[in-house]
Amino acid sequence: MAVNDPVSKPVVARWDLEWWFRVLCIALAVLALVIAIAAVALVYVLAPTLDKVNEAMARLKVVLSYEILVVVFFFGLMVLLYMAVGKIDLSSLLSEKGPDGTYGASMSRFQLLIFTFVIALSLFLIVVSTGATNFPAIPSEVLMLLGISASTYAVSKGIQGSNGGGGGAAPGAAQSAHGAAATAHGHADAAQASAAAAQDHAAVAQSSAGTAAASATTAQTSAVNAQNAAAAAQRAAQAAQPKPGQQ
Amino acid sequence: MNLISRLAVIECSVLVGGFFGIVLYRIVDGDISLAGLLDTKGPGNRPNRSPARLQLLIFTIVVAANYLHSVIVDPRRDSLPAIPLSVIVALGGSHAVYLGGKAVSAYIQPLLKNPR
Numbered sequence A: 001m002a003v004n005d006p007v008s009k010p011v012v013a014r015w016d017l018e019w020w021f022r023v024l025c026i027a028l029a030v031l032a033l034v035i036a037i038a039a040v041a042l043v044y045v046l047a048p049t050l051d052k053v054n055e056a057m058a059r060l061k062v063v064l065s066y067e068i069l070v071v072v073f074f075f076g077l078m079v080l081l082y083m084a085v086g087k088i089d090l091s092s093l094l095s096e097k098g099p100d101g102t103y104g105a106s107m108s109r110f111q112l113l114i115f116t117f118v119i120a121l122s123l124f125l126i127v128v129s130t131g132a133t134n135f136p137a138i139p140s141e142v143l144m145l146l147g148i149s150a151s152t153y154a155v156s157k158g159i160q161g162s163n164g165g166g167g168g169a170a171p172g173a174a175q176s177a178h179g180a181a182a183t184a185h186g187h188a189d190a191a192q193a194s195a196a197a198a199q200d201h202a203a204v205a206q207s208s209a210g211t212a213a214a215s216a217t218t219a220q221t222s223a224v225n226a227q228n229a230a231a232a233a234q235r236a237a238q239a240a241q242p243k244p245g246q247q
Numbered sequence B: 001m002n003l004i005s006r007l008a009v010i011e012c013s014v015l016v017g018g019f020f021g022i023v024l025y026r027i028v029d030g031d032i033s034l035a036g037l038l039d040t041k042g043p044g045n046r047p048n049r050s051p052a053r054l055q056l057l058i059f060t061i062v063v064a065a066n067y068l069h070s071v072i073v074d075p076r077r078d079s080l081p082a083i084p085l086s087v088i089v090a091l092g093g094s095h096a097v098y099l100g101g102k103a104v105s106a107y108i109q110p111l112l113k114n115p116r
Helices: A008-046 A050-085 A107-129 A140-163 A165-208 A210-240 B003-029 B051-073 B085-113
Strands: A095-097 A103-105 B039-041 B047-049
Touching (some): A008 A050, A050 B003, A095 A140, A103 A107, A107 B003, B039 B085, B051 B085
């Protein structure tokens, strides 16, 4: 009985799709190369003698035009194929990172995309409708429009970049807090050690000289002070511990 | 139109149309997200509707649609249609308002929240 495996089947299908996609891209690249070599060979065979140089040059111009068309077409087609299958990721085309680290759609990117689309489409329509004989002139107002649009995107990105340090600052603050906590822990340990030493001194003083009660009392006082210092250092260490949200 | 011009037109149609088509399909499909396009982050990172973004969106769509309409109505011309200077100024003002709002929310509001 065949086992229906819902997990492995899509993986196999996706691998097949990727394999066929690679084969298609390689086939397109080989086809473009073959067409280019055939075009060069055609010019070479059809104009072998030197007295036909001018004619050969004219033919070479035409052949080069076709070659450029072929190469640009296949290159553009591969880019389109990669975009269509998701290998060129367009998901963050309109997204921008906010100061809190989350991503949201950006109005500056969106308006730049719209104006680019509109101007490019207009240019293409005019070129096609006039018979593709010449490139249309671009008025200065259109250049100003595109300049405003692109400048808005650039300035917006600058504002975002200078203000977006929140996401990057949190790890730095957490690291600083960690360092301060470690230092405070060290101070607390040192204070506890000195407190223990002072207690030892006090004990020695009490046992060695009963008459030296005053000095023992002094030593006890210093021990208490050292303990207080240790407690204060421990409190400072707890205060310097990073909160969970700062990690 | 000779053969090479015709081929160039077909090629540009495929590439430009394909690029626009893919981007538009991804936007409609939701892969290119437009969530939060009209929102700014308010206090506590809560999204608030932003009038500056809304007016910029309206200006952008109106100017772009008007321009595309003028090209579609009369495509046989030697140059791209010119845009009146008043429209450029209005659009520049709209962009300035958007950038001003963004700068205020980025620099002024944090100062007002934390004066020290």
